[in-house]
Amino acid sequence: MDQVLGADAKSFRIQIPASDVTLAAKEIVCFSFFSTPVGGIWIGTFVTIIGKPILADGIYNVFATDRTIERVVVREQGEVVPRDDLIAAALEIEQKYEGQYDVVTLFDKNLF
Numbered sequence: 001m002d003q004v005l006g007a008d009a010k011s012f013r014i015q016i017p018a019s020d021v022t023l024a025a026k027e028i029v030c031f032s033f034f035s036t037p038v039g040g041i042w043i044g045t046f047v048t049i050i051g052k053p054i055l056a057d058g059i060y061n062v063f064a065t066d067r068t069i070e071r072v073v074v075r076e077q078g079e080v081v082p083r084d085d086l087i088a089a090a091l092e093i094e095q096k097y098e099g100q101y102d103v104v105t106l107f108d109k110n111l112f
Contacts (some may be wrong), residue, residue: 012049012064014106021104023053023060029097030062031070032106033090037077044073044081046093050101070096086112 014030027050035044048068053060070093075081087109097103 012051012062012067014049014051014062014064016053016060016062016104018055018058018060021060021102023102023104026102027052027065028062028102028104030104030106031090031093031097033086035073040077042075042077042079042081044086046070046073046089048093048097053102083112 016030030049030051032047032049033044034047035042037043046069048070049062049064050066050068051062051064053062055061071089073081073086073089090105090109090112094103094105
């Protein structure tokens with residue numbers, strides 16, 4: 001997680017099979033969730049990466065121009081984060097970017 005949170009935005013390149021998404025020729029937001037235990041606590045982060053998709057050989061390559069830590073979730077060991085709270089947070093972040101960007105969610109919200 002440290003490599004994701006501490007990295008410069010230009011360090012990120014995301015590859016998305018063209019068969020998985022339909023993208024316009026504008027910048028996109030790739031949205032993901034990372035989590036890790038740290039001692040007796042659990043830390044999760046919602047991260048967005050903005051970049052312009054470049055199609056080559058059936059794959060969109062997205063080279064990031066910006067990275068934002070949207071939200072951090074911290075819980076003590078054994079404390080459960082309500083699934084609905086995580087889904088609501090994800091939907092709120094997606095809605096923040098819809099209309100201005102194509103939004104590609106890199107995780108399945110149903111797996112929370």
